[in-house]
Amino acid sequence: MAEIIFQNKDDAEKFHHHLLKVLKLTSENEKILLHEDRHILKIMENKLTHDCLNHIRKAFYDFVIEVKRDDWFKGILAENYYFQDPEEQGHVMEIIYSILEGERKDLEIFLEKTSQEQRIKEAIDQVFQDNISLSFDSFIKFRLRPYLLDLESYVKISIDEYKMEQEYQIFVQTLREFLQERTPKMEILHLLLDEEIIFYNENSEEIKRGELIKMIDRKLLSNHPVYVDSASIAPLLSIAPTTIFLYTKNPDEALVRTISNIFEERVRVLPFHHFYDQFQCMNWENSSDPFENGQ
Template sequence: MELFSISIDTRSDHEKEAFRRILSDKQKELHKRCKQLKFAFSAAEARVTWTCSGKLPLSTWTLSAEELRRLISEAVTAYIMEEREQELAARLLYSEFEFDDEEEAERILQCYFQLLSNEGEAAQYWQSRRRKLVEGIDQCLLEGPELNLNGFLTFRLHTYEQELRDLAEYAVDEFILDQQYEEFVSLLKYFVYFQEPKMPIVHVIHKGEEDFLLLDGNLRPIERPQEDGLIIERLDQEMEIEDMIVSTLIAVSPARMIIHTRNPDLPVIMTLAQIFDNRAQICCSCPECSVFLGSGRMMT
């Protein structure tokens, strides 16, 4: 007896192969759970159909109808997220946002795709979208055993699409903030380049996380001078630790700056090195920083 059939109208041989490949992998797992299940693929021109059948009664099976429906839903979800999600996301991004040029759009799209991945902090959003897809497919199969994915992807994905939309907005916002940040860093770098040095050397001790200590050439703490410049005023508006360190360093304007750290790849360290350019040196091991940070290594 035919239990479920999942079909999709494909546009290329690649799509047909992807549909077969992903669901074939999943049906192996399904068959292990229930030996009574039989699966088959059939094609009629562009449409490919995946059919699940089995002998009744269900009481002889090793899983319930609810469990089977859930497993089928998870298998179809795997296909959508692996093969169709990026296409759906890109279409949504380009339909709801306008971009100044192709390069900008491509950078935002790549940022968007990273947010859609199952890695790092993005994994929680991936799990949420997966859950919504599984629940949506499960509900459709509860209503009827035949499911056409083209119709499902078009008409039954409101909550899932909203998550894609939220992530698209986040990607655009992050791009704008990053762009503004890059422009401001460039402005600071330009300002420092033409600024006359006021101190011969400054030691920046990065003790970890957001804990910094600024010392002069005699290893005495540097107090933040009062400065009325536009650059300092703009940095002070946010009053984040990175801004405060940068504003102090710009105010004292060292001819040479040594950044002592055990984490040279942190964004704050890289930003300092970028702004002060050839005035800056990153140190991971020297007599001065060993007192504060222990042993390490030297970088230039």
């Protein structure tokens, strides 16, 4: 027989439902019951088979990793960082899971490399023997403390990222509003983004750095000294071109995303080599036709 005691009724019912699902049983099954005000789950088998024990062990592990992890993340958000709003919690949770799923390598580097999942499995193996009798809450408190501390690290990093993203959105919106009030100084601007950013006019003639500096609206730098890059964003906003052709080797680069977010439909992101293809075409078109001169 197996007995798992829960302090929380909701936890008991969630695990009961989860276990029935794993074992493919109905809630009316008499071998797995919730007793005493639905706080104690009992598996009514005189002797648990090896297969049955493995199913229960796996169900318990999945319950901790998949079901309770969400509860713990939300609890840390609400109790430790006062994120009570469900929408805000949802945004932070999206960042957390993007890290867990390996989509945010830039944030992973700030987290200590651990193998908590393996430790959880080992801890479960120690308590899940032939006859199981354990307190779920004591198990979590004493055996999974390092894991819970890990979860708090994920929350802290994700909150910092969420706040930065909020600031970034405000920054982008402010610059969009600034852009709407500008009269374009050029219809077409070409940007070549390599190790540095180079500006070209519609004739593919390079606009020198000194000329760009003269074009910059000083209000931009005084109002947004931290966020506005004087080498790229400030001259772009000051020129306010109708169309920007941006040539890059990496369309996912942060500067490319920022320019696209600010200038929106004005931007066309193109492969890096397209600039040189276009430049050669323009040189060919501007050169005299040798056959016209009888050559």
